[in-house]
Amino acid sequence: MKISVIGCGYLGAVHAAAMAHLGHSTVGVDVDPAKVEALTQGQAPFFEPGFPELLQESLGSGQLSFTLAPAPEELAQVDLHFIAVGTPQSEDGKAANLSYVEAALEMILQAIPEQRKAQASAQEPATVIVGKSTVPVGTASRLAARAAEEGALLLWNPEFLREGFAVADTLHPDRLVYGLPDDPLAARAGQAALDQVYAPLLAEGIERLTMNYPTAELVKVAANSFLATKISFINAMAELCEATGGNVTELAEAIGYDERIGSKFLRAGVGFGGGCLPKDIRAFMARAQELGVEDAVSFLRDVDAINQRRRDRVVSESLKALGGSAQGKRVAVLGAAFKPNSDDIRDSPALEVAARLAEAGARVQISDPQALAGVAARHPELVCCPDPYEALEGAQLVLLLTEWSDFLQLDPLRAASCVAQAQIIDGRNALDPAAWEAAGWSYAGLGR
Numbered sequence: 001m002k003i004s005v006i007g008c009g010y011l012g013a014v015h016a017a018a019m020a021h022l023g024h025s026t027v028g029v030d031v032d033p034a035k036v037e038a039l040t041q042g043q044a045p046f047f048e049p050g051f052p053e054l055l056q057e058s059l060g061s062g063q064l065s066f067t068l069a070p071a072p073e074e075l076a077q078v079d080l081h082f083i084a085v086g087t088p089q090s091e092d093g094k095a096a097n098l099s100y101v102e103a104a105l106e107m108i109l110q111a112i113p114e115q116r117k118a119q120a121s122a123q124e125p126a127t128v129i130v131g132k133s134t135v136p137v138g139t140a141s142r143l144a145a146r147a148a149e150e151g152a153l154l155l156w157n158p159e160f161l162r163e164g165f166a167v168a169d170t171l172h173p174d175r176l177v178y179g180l181p182d183d184p185l186a187a188r189a190g191q192a193a194l195d196q197v198y199a200p201l202l203a204e205g206i207e208r209l210t211m212n213y214p215t216a217e218l219v220k221v222a223a224n225s226f227l228a229t230k231i232s233f234i235n236a237m238a239e240l241c242e243a244t245g246g247n248v249t250e251l252a253e254a255i256g257y258d259e260r261i262g263s264k265f266l267r268a269g270v271g272f273g274g275g276c277l278p279k280d281i282r283a284f285m286a287r288a289q290e291l292g293v294e295d296a297v298s299f300l301r302d303v304d305a306i307n308q309r310r311r312d313r314v315v316s317e318s319l320k321a322l323g324g325s326a327q328g329k330r331v332a333v334l335g336a337a338f339k340p341n342s343d344d345i346r347d348s349p350a351l352e353v354a355a356r357l358a359e360a361g362a363r364v365q366i367s368d369p370q371a372l373a374g375v376a377a378r379h380p381e382l383v384c385c386p387d388p389y390e391a392l393e394g395a396q397l398v399l400l401l402t403e404w405s406d407f408l409q410l411d412p413l414r415a416a417s418c419v420a421q422a423q424i425i426d427g428r429n430a431l432d433p434a435a436w437e438a439a440g441w442s443y444a445g446l447g448r
Helices: 010-021 033-040 051-060 072-076 099-110 114-119 139-149 166-171 184-197 199-203 213-244 248-256 277-290 299-321 349-359 372-378 388-392 412-418 433-438
Strands: 002-006 025-029 064-067 080-083 128-131 153-156 176-180 208-212 330-334 363-367 397-400 423-426 442-445
Touching (some): 002 099, 010 051, 072 099, 099 128, 128 184, 139 153, 153 213, 176 184, 176 213, 184 199, 184 208, 208 213, 213 277, 299 423, 349 363, 363 372, 363 388, 412 433
Parallel strands (some): 002 025, 025 064, 176 208, 330 363, 423 442
Antiparallel strands (some): 153 176
């Protein structure tokens, strides 16, 4: 098939390269000239394991290209368009900003030849458009009505990518969700189009789930809200452990044996961040309020609040360890990205804690294997150290806030020889307390 992918961020760039890998002639479209140039040269504009190899392979096959401003006649030749642009939180509130999605849709619709619009039917639409962006429930139905005015068919195919695993999650997903229109003929045409796109994946036996637009939209935000709830639940238990002398790590292990609960996402710490979970649960709450059913998701306010409190907790524990004041003190922060195997610093708990300590007067020396370029651009007040041992030099307090394997493999004895004061706060409960204490460190976990 001839495919376009509008928007080449984490989602779109990986999706475009994956579509080419599956054998489709694919063009990626983005408004950022630097990003388009980098992708065209086979250079990933962000860190994602396995993506550079997939990108170069797809470019080398001749099946993949990128463009800044596709000509209408070029878009008119495309069989199926994916919309993979961002839906950031709006500046005036928590609701999602849908302007990029709407602009992408209009660009596609305006490129459809008039003759094809006139001949369009439910069974043979003028073009097929597939939304992948995370949007508030009800968006797809509204956009589908606009698309139908031009003879186009809109489908919704939410993504479930995990940063750090995006390539595997695209080429080997655990399920494919199709949001289809209510009209049976249009739904059949839409399913057939997506089946053609994903034929190699369906041949592997990957589950295909068909549903209406609102259900497909809710799958993504419901999944993210559930994960956020599970993380905040164990962090709430960490607060209770801190108040009672319990050990949240042992508590999580014990309840994780219950197959109804499971052990995943039960590691207490400084909380979640990134470009999805925080934004999506806030947008979900905003949409529920618009629909008049805010009480149905009111618990998400507590989920969000617990998550923010964990950052406050790390800051307060840091100030206590520094004798009540950060002024003039050296603090080493290990981690800037919101999670390991990513360079994404959006809403990163690690970076927020580092910035708050710097604002309180500390000299913050921060290390991260991939995210320092972004840190330097946004937080010039932080001292960026590519080598973690360099970040430790002269520190009176060390914070582990992103559990990169580079940091988990640090030698506690060597680390102790670098610092002025051997005290560490393990904001991810990822280190071996006994090993660090044996090397002379004062160790503190969260909820331990």
